[in-house]
Amino acid sequence: MSVDIRKLMQVDDKGTQRQYYPETNIEAINGLQDLLLNGDFPALEETIRQFESNVSETSGRLNRLKDEMTEMVEGEHGFLELEPGFENYNNSNQSDLSSQLQYFRIGNLVKIFGTVKNTGTIKAGSQVVIATLPYRLSVRMVDIVRAEARDGETFRCRIYNFDNANSSNQIVMSDTRDNKGESIDFEQGKWLNVSLIAGIEVI
Secondary structure, eight states: OOOOOOOOOOOOTTTTTEOOOOTTHHHHHHHHHHHHHHOOOOHHHHHHHHHHHHHHHHHHHHHHHHHHHHHHHHHHHEOOOTTTTEEOOSSSGGGGGGGGSSSOOOOOOEOOOOOOESSSSTTTOOEEEEOOOOEEEEEEEEEEEEESSSTTTTEEEEEEEEEEEETTTTEEEEEEEEESSBBBBTTTTTEEEEEEEEEEOOO
């Protein structure tokens, strides 16, 4: 007696459609029992092998889906290492961490935020790297904002695309201005508020 296994369609990781055998098909399980009772052991062994392969593949897909769901729900958080010339606020208190430069990822979006201080003068018209987002979080959608310092002073803050030849994944500041919109040097010791959102691909 042959085993009646109903075929269904599925799409694999490469987008290819193919048929598969659902391991929960009751008729197929009954067919296995018939093969056993009839002593058709070669056919029974081959059919069980097919089932085991399908179960393993299904389990792998479910595990990947669970991992993706966990990342979407729980997210990912980390602190960024600052380039020379900048420092985080740190007074040896646990609460200091909340204002340090950090990122939080949910799915393919990353929020970058924190307050840093320049330890040297930033010249008007210059572009300075503050930090770099980890390369495994490949930036595909950039963000550019007008950010605030103190006393109404502002600066241009942006994150570069991963594919940028010179500034891959870098968070940079430039175009420093006073509260009248005039280009100025930023003397050392200014607290700079960084807040960006980037679209990323995990690689």
